[in-house]
Amino acid sequence: MAKRNFIKQFFKDKKMVGAVAPSTKFLCHKMLENIDFSKTKTIVELGPGTGVFTDVIIERMSNDSRLIVLELNDNFYETLNKRINDSRVQIIHDSAEFIQKYLDTIQPDLKADVIISSLPLMVFPEELRNNVVKSSHDALKKNGKYIQFQYSLQSKRLLESIYKSVTVKFTVKNFPPAFVYTCIKA
């Protein structure tokens, strides 16, 4: 059901959805394996889709942490918002560029420990891509992590221009195979 809806949303707006199928559990594992959830209090997820990563983040996050999720697609937002009922989680129907606005409503100038992004950066118009990368960087704490998957290495240069360190892992156990970028803020 979730898979069928995903492909339907892809054909409605290919540039927004950016993939034909939800990510696999293998990619989910690679995205989340370097997060110490016991020390992570403010988590942001960008572009949850049907919630493949969201569900695992919720399972792993501690009781005193919070998860802020931004999804722009109407259908994904509504479905996820109906399905997830957890006082630690806030699902927001807005574009990823506006992260800081929502962190500020929790606490002025609150910064995230970790941002987990599935946004299809390389199909975005350049201005949106640059805005999302910059606003994510601004919304992170010092030494905070920005974890992003992509289907190519095209984003590497952009991420390296803004983060103090960028490491890349790869998994073939996803369709399409994916690169996972872990970026650390100076």
Ligand SMILES: C[S@@+](CC[C@H](N)C(=O)[O-])C[C@H]1O[C@@H](n2cnc3c(N)ncnc32)[C@H](O)[C@@H]1O
């Ligand atoms: C490649 S899909 C990934 C979905 C899911 N996380 C997964 O891995 O299966 C990209 C997601 O980003 C969302 N998205 C695209 N542009 C966005 C934006 N500007 N702000 C927030 N979400 C956006 C899409 O609607 C879609 O849910």
